[in-house]
Amino acid sequence: MKLGALIAKATLTIYNEIIKKTSSPQLLKALKCCVEAYKYASLSFEMVSSKLVEDPQTANYDVTVMDPEITNCEKELLDAKVQAPRLLTGN
Numbered sequence: 001m002k003l004g005a006l007i008a009k010a011t012l013t014i015y016n017e018i019i020k021k022t023s024s025p026q027l028l029k030a031l032k033c034c035v036e037a038y039k040y041a042s043l044s045f046e047m048v049s050s051k052l053v054e055d056p057q058t059a060n061y062d063v064t065v066m067d068p069e070i071t072n073c074e075k076e077l078l079d080a081k082v083q084a085p086r087l088l089t090g091n
Contacts, residue, residue: 005045012038030076037069 016037019031028048 001047004023005042008038008042012042024080026080026083030052030080030082033076034073035071036063040069041066 012035015031015035019028019035022028022031
């Protein structure tokens, strides 16, 4: 979980860097979608690691809820035809 949080934060940083440089409205929409997904993922991974000890069922639910958010991010990137290996690796 801690590794997941680190990866999510690193990927979020990449998204924020690219947002500053983008001019395409479709790409900007995709990146903003992904920023929200990774903000959520980063916070969730940090919370899940502490919940695992206390309540594994709740932790499992949190991870399950994250999956559609990241999948939506990937779909938005594909729709915007993003060619960014660093982002695909992070996802």
